[in-house]
Amino acid sequence: NAGVTQTPKFQVLKTGQSMTLQCAQDMNHNSMYWYRQDPGMGLRLIYYSASEGTTDKGEVPNGYNVSRLNKREFSLRLESAAPSQTSVYFCASSYYTGTSSVDEQFFGPGTRLTVL
Amino acid sequence: KQEVTQIPAALSVPEGENLVLNCSFTDSAIYNLQWFRQDPGKGLTSLLLIQSSQREQTSGRLNASLDKSSGRSTLYIAASQPGDSATYLCAVRPPAGANSKLTFGKGITLSVRP
Numbered sequence: 001n002a003g004v005t006q007t008p009k010f011q012v013l014k015t016g017q018s019m020t021l022q023c024a025q026d027m028n029h030n031s032m033y034w035y036r037q038d039p040g041m042g043l044r045l046i047y048y049s050a051s052e053g054t055t056d057k058g059e060v061p062n063g064y065n066v067s068r069l070n071k072r073e074f075s076l077r078l079e080s081a082a083p084s085q086t087s088v089y090f091c092a093s094s095y096y097t098g099t100s101s102v103d104e105q106f107f108g109p110g111t112r113l114t115v116l
Numbered sequence: 117k118q119e120v121t122q123i124p125a126a127l128s129v130p131e132g133e134n135l136v137l138n139c140s141f142t143d144s145a146i147y148n149l150q151w152f153r154q155d156p157g158k159g160l161t162s163l164l165l166i167q168s169s170q171r172e173q174t175s176g177r178l179n180a181s182l183d184k185s186s187g188r189s190t191l192y193i194a195a196s197q198p199g200d201s202a203t204y205l206c207a208v209r210p211p212a213g214a215n216s217k218l219t220f221g222k223g224i225t226l227s228v229r230p
Contacts, residue, residue, distance in 0.1 A: 042222040043205070058217060090159055103148060103209060105218060107160040
């Protein structure tokens with residue numbers, strides 16, 4: 001199993017450009033998440049998807065859109081990148097049944113994005 | 117709003133020392149607590165998950181305990197090694213429907229000196 005994979009690993013954008021970060025998991029997880037990690041701010045949830053076809057906003061959703069393409073894939077799109085979106089982006093997944101408290105999240109390796 | 121605190125932000129110890137990393141949270145109504153390890157420039161690796169009904173979990177030289185009533189968890193690392201050098205983060209999950217939103221602490225950066 002590859003676990004959670006993310007592409008690209010690194011990206012440099014100019015202000016106003018758009019891009020999509022890709023995430024896929026092969027663990028048959030139903031829930032998927034996008035986080036950003038910034039120095040001094042810790043990890044913050046951008047969007048999450050509890051199941052295929054559903055998405056919800058997290059703590060910092062402004063400037064981002066997401067698509068849960070199927071059970072395996074969850075993409076994050078920046079429509080018009082801004083320097084404030086320079087960050088490390090992590091995708092994660094978990095298997096949440098709604099009744100069990102064993103809801104362990106597994107993370108991808110991250111995408112390091114710089115917006116100039 | 118749940119807040120998770122990890123103090124100190126950084127810790128340096130000599131190899132072989134047993135150490136304890138602390139994590140505190142303000143709302144005791146949690147679903148579970150997860151400890152992660154993050155190496156520089158890498159993603160997060162799940163170390164241990166403690167369910168709300170559990171008091172502790174063990175994996176090799178790691179032992180994590182949970183005291184919900186006092187809003188505390190500790191990660192005990194036995195016989196520390198230079199390879200244990202990394203940032204350790206804890207995260208708590210609220211018991212709310214399908215909204216499995218983790219709240220993270222900012223982490224403790226551990227350096228184990230040879």
